[in-house]
Amino acid sequence: MGTYTGCIIEESLKDKTILDEFNILETREDDGVSYIVEIEDSKVEKILPKLKQSMVDEPIWYIDLKNYDYHYIIFNDKIFKVDRDYPEQYEETKEYGLKRGILEEYLPNASWAK
Numbered sequence: 001m002g003t004y005t006g007c008i009i010e011e012s013l014k015d016k017t018i019l020d021e022f023n024i025l026e027t028r029e030d031d032g033v034s035y036i037v038e039i040e041d042s043k044v045e046k047i048l049p050k051l052k053q054s055m056v057d058e059p060i061w062y063i064d065l066k067n068y069d070y071h072y073i074i075f076n077d078k079i080f081k082v083d084r085d086y087p088e089q090y091e092e093t094k095e096y097g098l099k100r101g102i103l104e105e106y107l108p109n110a111s112w113a114k
Contacts, residue, residue, distance in 0.1 A: 002041040002074070004065040009034045012061035020038040021047055041067060047070060048079050060100040064108060073108050075100065087113035 006026070010016065010033040016021060022037035028066040039047060044065060056075035063074045071082040073093045081095070087110035097107040 003038045003068055004041060004044045004070075005036065006063060006065035006072075007034055007087065008037055008063050010063060012056060012063060013054050014056045015054040018047075018051055019060060037065075039065065040104045043071070048074060050092045052076060060097075060102055062097065062102070062107075066112075068114070071112060073100070082108070082113075084112075084114045087111075 008019065008022075013019075019035060022035070024037055025037050025098050026036040026108050028034045028036070030048070044091075051056070051074050055061060055063070058076070059077060060075065065072045065074070066084070069084055071081040071084055073082065078096065080093045082093065090108050090112060094104070094107045094109055098104060
């Protein structure tokens, strides 16, 4: 069975109990606390709405989860599913993040494709 991996920044969460749904692979403490997480492929569709609801309203953050084929980018009000075989699909996510005030260098882009 495959897994999705991703990064969750603690500050992006209003409900940190969502972390209990993940296997935490690594905890990093730089400017804040971030978690490198994984979850089974079979559980990812169920966790996405919960993850979105667990996020703070302001400031705007996103959480990403990816496997070899797909990349989910989760904002507090929208979820994008990108097929990693099609780098151009990252453009909509990038434009959305820019409109929400996230700096371009922090947004997913075509370089994150396969």
